[in-house]
Amino acid sequence: MIAPEIVIFSAQGRASLSALQQQAIESIAPVTYISNLSPLPDDQLVKLCYSANYIGLTRRTCTDFHHEIISRLPNLKGLSVYATGIEWIDLVALQAQNISLKFLPDYSGTSVAEHAIGLLLTLSRRIHLSDRKAAAELPPTVSLRGWELNGKKIGIVGLGRIGSRIAHLAKAFGMEVCYYDPNIEAEFRAVSFAELIQQSDIVMLAASLNRENPLIVTSEVLRAMKPGVYVINPARPALVDNAGMLDAIRSGRVAGYGVDDTPFSLDELHSVEPGRILQTGHTAWYSDEAMERGTQMWIDNLVALARCPAII
Secondary structure, eight states: OOOOOEEEEETTGGGGSOHHHHHHHHTTSOEEEEEOOSOOOHHHHHHHHTTOSEEEEETTTOSOBOHHHHHTOTTOOEEEEEOSOOTTBOHHHHHHTTOEEEOOTTSSHHHHHHHHHHHHHHHHHTHHHHHHHHTTOSOTTSOOOOOOOTTOEEEEEOOSHHHHHHHHHHHHTTOEEEEEOTTOOOSSEEOOHHHHHHHOSEEEEOOOOOSSOOOOBOHHHHHHSOTTEEEEESSOGGGBOHHHHHHHHHHTSEEEEEESSOOSOHHHHHTSOTTSEEEOOSOTTOSHHHHHHHHHHHHHHHHHHHHOGGGO
16 A cells, blocks of 8 residues: 655644654655745645645645635545634535545634633723833823723623633623524523624624625624624634724724734724724634644644545
């Protein structure tokens, strides 16, 4: 039997893996390690992976693994991605070519939940503005007056692994927790989507992004929200109508928006009151613990694909 070919993309190539991880994957098949930190053009990605039977892939290397790429990889049998969300992968195309997929549904759930609460705390206590004011970057007229989480109603859209962790953290702060998720029954109060957006002081987005129809918070939804609401989005910026959000912030209907990405330009940020929009660089998942768990799960998945492709 001819050993399968494996291609692994990571920030530091082979050095991204521990010695034990290297040994585990290299004992199965020849491995090509490719160090990469930014998305590759489709043609280059296909060239590097053309002979691969199994690929270890990160979103740094590819942000849209679409059907045209997949159709040009005739030897591909399995894909192991270092990601929780898989909306960037064409699942229909994978299935059409009998390519198995492995991903990481829960390697960073704790980190993302904690980051989501961090976004909320930063906005509620104006910590980001306090830091800038202490550095003399803001005029003295900018207010640092905050508000308490205790007693506020938080509505969580999506009560999966991350959403449920956020709910428990919010409860620890004395918040009233409700959620909308038609697929889950939990200890917290389930409500309709309409009730959630109309009555919540904080709307927390913990839903997955859908490749075909990603938008959850439309301009219409924003208009239906409780005046003065705060919206926290540790998931994907594509869940929100960003132009509508800018309008809602400018009008004051939405008091603050925290998002773990950078959908707004500096000009757009300058067009609203300082501190009303808080962006972080898609780092909610990025912690020592999550990286350790994620890398091990990623390699374990790749090993499983290469060892037992028929039963994956």
